[in-house]
Amino acid sequence: MPPWLDDLFWTYQNLVYALGINGLLALSIYVVLAVGQLSLGQAAFMGLGAYSSAIMTLKFKLPFLLVLPASCIVPVVFALLIGGPTLRLSGVYLAIATIGLGEVLRAVYLNIEWLGGALGLSGIPERAGIVSIYGLLILALLVLWIVGRSHIGRAMEAMRTDETAAEVMGINVARYRLGALLASAILAGFAGALSAHVSSFISPNEYAFEPAVTILSFALLGGIGTPIAPVLGAFILTLLPELLRGLADFRLVFNGVIIVIAVLFLPNGILPFRLRRHGR
Amino acid sequence: MPAILELSGLTRRYAGLVAVDSVDLAVTPGTIHAIIGPNGAGKTTLFNLISGITPPSEGQIRLLGHTVTDEPAYRRAALGMGRTFQNIRIFAAMTVLENVLTGLAPRFPGGLAAVIALLPSLRRAERSAVARARDVLDRVGLLSKADTPAASLPYGDQRRLEIARALASAPRLILLDEPAAGMNPAETAALALLVRKIRDAGTTVLLVEHDMSFVMNLSDHITVLNFGRRIHDGPPGDVKRDPRVIEAYLGPKVAARLAAQRQTTPGP
Numbered sequence: 162m163p164p165w166l167d168d169l170f171w172t173y174q175n176l177v178y179a180l181g182i183n184g185l186l187a188l189s190i191y192v193v194l195a196v197g198q199l200s201l202g203q204a205a206f207m208g209l210g211a212y213s214s215a216i217m218t219l220k221f222k223l224p225f226l227l228v229l230p231a232s233c234i235v236p237v238v239f240a241l242l243i244g245g246p247t248l249r250l251s252g253v254y255l256a257i258a259t260i261g262l263g264e265v266l267r268a269v270y271l272n273i274e275w276l277g278g279a280l281g282l283s284g285i286p287e288r289a290g291i292v293s294i295y296g297l298l299i300l301a302l303l304v305l306w307i308v309g310r311s312h313i314g315r316a317m318e319a320m321r322t323d324e325t326a327a328e329v330m331g332i333n334v335a336r337y338r339l340g341a342l343l344a345s346a347i348l349a350g351f352a353g354a355l356s357a358h359v360s361s362f363i364s365p366n367e368y369a370f371e372p373a374v375t376i377l378s379f380a381l382l383g384g385i386g387t388p389i390a391p392v393l394g395a396f397i398l399t400l401l402p403e404l405l406r407g408l409a410d411f412r413l414v415f416n417g418v419i420i421v422i423a424v425l426f427l428p429n430g431i432l433p434f435r436l437r438r439h440g441r
Numbered sequence: 442m443p444a445i446l447e448l449s450g451l452t453r454r455y456a457g458l459v460a461v462d463s464v465d466l467a468v469t470p471g472t473i474h475a476i477i478g479p480n481g482a483g484k485t486t487l488f489n490l491i492s493g494i495t496p497p498s499e500g501q502i503r504l505l506g507h508t509v510t511d512e513p514a515y516r517r518a519a520l521g522m523g524r525t526f527q528n529i530r531i532f533a534a535m536t537v538l539e540n541v542l543t544g545l546a547p548r549f550p551g552g553l554a555a556v557i558a559l560l561p562s563l564r565r566a567e568r569s570a571v572a573r574a575r576d577v578l579d580r581v582g583l584l585s586k587a588d589t590p591a592a593s594l595p596y597g598d599q600r601r602l603e604i605a606r607a608l609a610s611a612p613r614l615i616l617l618d619e620p621a622a623g624m625n626p627a628e629t630a631a632l633a634l635l636v637r638k639i640r641d642a643g644t645t646v647l648l649v650e651h652d653m654s655f656v657m658n659l660s661d662h663i664t665v666l667n668f669g670r671r672i673h674d675g676p677p678g679d680v681k682r683d684p685r686v687i688e689a690y691l692g693p694k695v696a697a698r699l700a701a702q703r704q705t706t707p708g709p
Binding site for chain 2: 304307308311312313315316318319322323325326327328329330331332333334335340435438
């Protein structure tokens with residue numbers, strides 16, 4: 162690597178990592194929105210992935226090659242636990258119930274000494290990097306693209322449009338809902354593990370209400386017509402604060418204004434296109 | 442011949458209201474069976490009970506010899522039942538062809554793993570599904586519009602698309618909820634032709650409809666509901682003479698006057 166590129170990378174290393182991790186989180190909300198579920202547990206699942214992976218690394222000294230795939234286990238268990246009772250909920254009720262999960266877990270992290278309490282866990286070795294982050298992001302994009310173009314993607318779009326009509330067409334709506342929730346938990350779990358292993362420090366407040374809303378805004382801005390759309394939304398919303406550095410304190414205001422404008426004038430996101438499904 | 446659909450004592454209560462009141466019904470295979478009745482008679486609730494959208498309070502539903510009372514809607518669809526809705530519920534953003542392909546959902550082998558593995562059998566299934574969907578579109582006369590977005594179809598075509606979507610999986614029984622609603626006479630005539638074609642191709646038709654001449658000309662059997670109860674059941678010729686049906690539609694006063702007239706005027 163030439164020295165100037167090396168310098169540039171060192172300066173923006175954290176930003177490069179954040180782009181990839183937020184891309185994974187955008188896909189995590191995409192899979193539930195794609196079946197019409199306003200399920201906002203992504204930040205909670207991310208926290209579970211981050212905490213469980215950090216514990217595996219710090220307390221059990223497991224290698225990262227084992228920790229990363231295992232980081233989706235705890236989020237999946239929780240997804241199965243909340244999947245049953247929340248299966249009947251929809252719309253804002255589901256949103257509130259899933260945000261509740263994040264708040265409950267925050268209180269749990271705060272009060273358990275073994276999990277670091279309010280101080281969080283620090284000294285997590287930097288084991289993740291460009292390869293693991295972007296490798297997983299590209300893999301996830303590829304899988305979701307293939308699934309989206311198949312009959313499964315068609316069923317997902319059908320139930321997003323009209324759940325009753327989809328069920329009458331022979332689509333097992335409950336199974337798709339649970340499947341989407343599990344996929345969402347896996348993706349967010351990976352994102353949590355990766356972020357814990359690049360930032361060396363995690364604390365309870367990183368995985369509660371605010372990140373849940375930020376993750377939702379990725380999909381709001383990008384759209385959910387294709388898996389690439391929410392990832393683009395995540396990239397823009399991650400880059401914006403950096404690009405607007407000159408505006409100093411007005412950064413967040415500008416950020417908010419951009420989201421409002423996008424929602425008002427681009428209701429289907431900046432990439433509203435649908436997946437093409439069969440040869441024409 | 443055993444009934445394709447058999448309801449016994451089917452009841453649905455809402456707080457303070459019995460929408461469907463112990464209805465017994467047997468639909469003979471290969472017929473067009475109409476359910477009529479004044480507004481609020483419980484026709485659509487009955488359809489929702491049959492298709493599995495609403496759970497019944499009491500009673501039993503048998504479809505093709507299976508008791509499906511507690512089965513979810515998607516499993517009843519897989520057994521061989523399709524339906525359309527009173528207010529059109531097509532998947533608006535999808536193309537016409539994709540809408541029909543959605544109706545073929547239960548026909549695809551394997552799940553997520555098969556999709557990710559890009560199994561060739563799945564590609565074959567997709568190809569045969571597309572061929573089947575185009576065939577169904579041809580039957581309802583929408584093949585030329587296969588690749589247009591469903592939302593851009595005119596009203597009558599959207600109704601026919603809903604029928605095509607329900608026909609995609611070659612159901613043994615199709616439920617049509619007010620298929621002629623909002624159609625002009627020409628469209629209604631074309632629809633009657635289509636419904637006959639569906640029956641002649643071996644799919645039993647159960648329909649709810651308000652257009653009386655449509656129902657009378659088309660149906661092999663008519664069931665009349667009023668306030669959730671079955672008040673008449675028989676061939677179309679008998680319906681117009683049943684005093685209970687006349688009373689349900691025209692009120693007791695008019696019914697009594699008609700009855701008196703019939704007694705005083707000597708028949709031909």
